Amino acid sequence: MGTSRPPPRRIKIRPVSRWLPGVARVATISLLVFLAVFVSLRVAGPYVISTGLVRSGIEDRLSRWTGYNAEISGRPVIEFWPTPRITINKIAVRQKDVNNKLLGTIESISAEFSLIDAFRGKASFHEFHILRPNLLLTRERDGTIDWTNDGQLAQAIAGAQEQNGEETLDTTLDADIGTITVEDGTLNVTDVASGKTYRFDSVSADIGWPRLSSPINAVLIARMNDLDIKLDFSSRSPLLTFGGKNAPLRAALASKLVNAKFDGVANIAHLFSLQGSMSLGIPDLPALLTWAGRALPDAATLKAFSIDSDVVSAANGFRFDNVSLGMNGSSASGAMDVSFVPGKRAKLGGTLAFDQINFKSLFDAFVVRLVAGEDHGPPDGGALQQLDLDLRLSAKQADLAPFKLANVGASIIVSSNEARFDIGDSQFEGGALTAHIETKRGDFDGGGKLQMSIRGADFASLIERLNLKGPLPLATGSLDLSVSTALPIWKAGPSDVTGNIHFRAQSGSLPGFDSEAVRSEAAKAEFFALSAVSHRSFAFDRLDIAADLDDGAAQIKRGRIEGPQETITLSGVIPYKSSGLALSGKIIATDPASDAAFPVLPFFVGGSWPDPVLSALPSNQQPGNQQPGNQQPQQEGATK
Incomplete structure (x- = not known):
């Protein structure tokens, strides 16, 4: 008998479109179409888009944004891969007046632009990179900067409004910005009143500002007098901030000589509108004064200084609550206030409680040396001589070289023609000590006096602790x-x-x-x-x-x-x-x-x-x- 085999089965191969799920098929087709359009635009861009259009567009954009004339003398370079970007070179920014004053130069600016808008004959830009800008600004005698009120940015600042604590901006004034990167810039600010010019070198910045109506985050790094400075700044209402209105902001300044932070509501045009928390730290005051070109007699005794506090604006001044103060390792807590009444001297008052304090440092900080003014300073002794003080102090332990005190109550009062330091009560070697130091005359260099009274103190213990030699009386007295x-009290010795x-x-x-x-x-x-x-x-x-x-x-x-x-x-x-x-x-x-x-x-x-x-x-x-x-x-x- 013969055997019969079944005929072979045919395998039917279905088209891809038959076995791919419907969603995947749509996604694949869309991706292929996108890639085709993307590649086509990149390939066709150099042949279709006018270089002159993009160049004139960014030149016009700069002029409209700043309110000044932006002149481009360098040849523009356009790249289409991986993203469309134009780079313009040799830009000059000048005032729109008969003087045509030069305000700055920029080695190059590059920015991404929209291909779609370019095909339609328009130019829109974002993601700016600014290389080696050199800006020249002037601060006038009234405190204003020679910057125009024209331009899209200035119009947006002027048009921004505050509503329920938030910034609002009309959509007609809004615009895209994106990210701005500044590399190796220079800023020169000339102060007309003082005749000084402040120069910032090696300026770098990363600014994130999606739209004019969006929050801003910025990090700026610069060098001033060989000191590197870093500023972190953010605000959810930047237009209100730049417009000199009350607005929430955070700022942190960092350097090896001074560190400062603020978080709250502030007004950069009027400092009397302030509410938030602040901190200031100076690890080396003599080094900071040297860097600033100033000097204070015996300032080395006040090495380090710091303050953390809540701050709120008050009538003609500020109120500092929850103060944490540090000086040369000593710490204090309390409250202070400072007032600036028109026609009167500024005044700092408050109450501070120290765990331990060195009165020598306090003298240097608040009374004689600082109030007397800076060496090589202005003839009137400097700004600190124009400050009145009224401070109440307490300390569990205090050094008044060569003495050591406990449970001290003291005060510092400085007015226009005298400075007084009083220890009203203190424990000293088992007894009590009171003291009064006073300097007089408006320039505080005409001399002073010291009065001290000790009652019931163990001088035998003091003589032994100070290791004094010779036939000295050992007794309670x-x-x-x-x-x-x-002489100026800070220069007088025992023989004077x-x-x-x-x-x-x-x-x-x-x-x-x-x-x-x-x-x-x-x-x-x-x-x-x-x-x-x-x-x-x-x-x-x-x-x-x-x-x-x-x-x-x-x-x-x-x-x-x-x-x-x-x-x-x-x-x-x-x-x-x-x-x-x-x-x-x-x-x-x-x-x-x-x-x-x-x-x-x-x-x-x-x-x-x-x-x-x-x-x-x-x-x-x-x-x-x-x-x-x-x-x-x-x-x-x-x-x-």
Whole structure:
């Protein structure tokens, strides 16, 4: 039997259009059509689009946007791949007046343009790249910039309105912008009032601004006096901002010498319209002043400064709340306000609470040195001399070199003819300290005065902590100091002051003065070093010393140290400018009935501090009548 095989099956191949899903088929066809049109436009563009049309279009666009004449002298270059882009070279921007004033030049501008619009005989551009612009601007005496109010941008700024806190713009004034990139630019701003020109080099910028009615984001980098500066800026109402109206904005300035931020509502034309949060940080104030070409006496003591605060405009000024202030590592919190009343000096007031503060830095920052004006500055002492201060301060710990204070309450008041710093209350070495510093005269260089009062302080602890040498009284006592100087107070030293000092104490000791050893040595030697014979202290029940200060010397008016059995009296001069001594004194019996047991011992103290030389005098010779020849060694020591 034979076998039969079924005939072979035929496989039918269907067209692609039969087995592709309907949606995919439509998408594929659309993509092919798009690619065909895209390629056709790119291929046909160079033959169909007029170079002159695109060039005149961008030239006209620049002129309409700026309100100035934009002149293009270079040959334009048009590219069609990967996107249509035109590059124009050698552009000059001039004013539209008889003077034809040059405001700037640009090496080249490139921008993307629409092929469809170009085929229709129109030119529309976006995504601009500006290479090496060089702009020359002038700030007039009234503060305005020599920039026209004509042009599409200026018209949009003028036409922008605020509605419910948002910017609105008529559609007839709106326009596409896109992204603007600036590379290696230069900006020169001449200030007519001061005669100075401020130059910004290496200017680069990335500006994102889709449409005139859209929010703006910008990053600008420039160099000024060899300092790199970066500015981040954004606003959802840029036209209101540029038009000098209240508008929300964020700005951050960054450099190695100063950093600043603001986030809120501001008016760039009128700074008194301000509400938001701000911060300012200066890590190196002396370096910043050097960069700015200014100088302040002893500004190096105020190294770093920072402030973070909420700020709101008030009547003729600003109010700063939630203030966080930093100076040289010290921090404070509180509130401040500054006012600028027409016809009056600006005034800064407020209350600040410090955890720890160095008053030396505070003096440099707020009172004498800054108020006195800048070295090499204008004759009136600079803007800071035109600022009044009224600050209330408190601190848990404070340094008032060489003293350390606790729980301090102080104030700073500066007016047109005086500056005052007061410590109204403070704890000092177990006692209390108050102080008053004052400078007078409008230029603050005519001198000043210092008054200080200490009550119930442990001077023994202070002398030990300061590691002071010599026979100094170790006791709990009180001190009053009142001195003045005719020199600028920031230049005056100890030898430049006049005044008086008064120290008194109870129940203490005078180390390095052994009255018994002094009596014994005086009977054997004409003169001797006090430290060589005094190995015990002189205990006293009462100490009272008062002196006048003048020309680097203290003239002892009253010096009495009363012990249980003996009393030391002192008079003479202490030329502290040269660490010298020229004192006469006596050791006498505290109780006159004990004169026989403790006879009078006159003596002279010379040499230099802290190792004085003592010479006994005949008991019948008054210290004021001593013979120069007999006291030659001591006199020489006193003038060292």
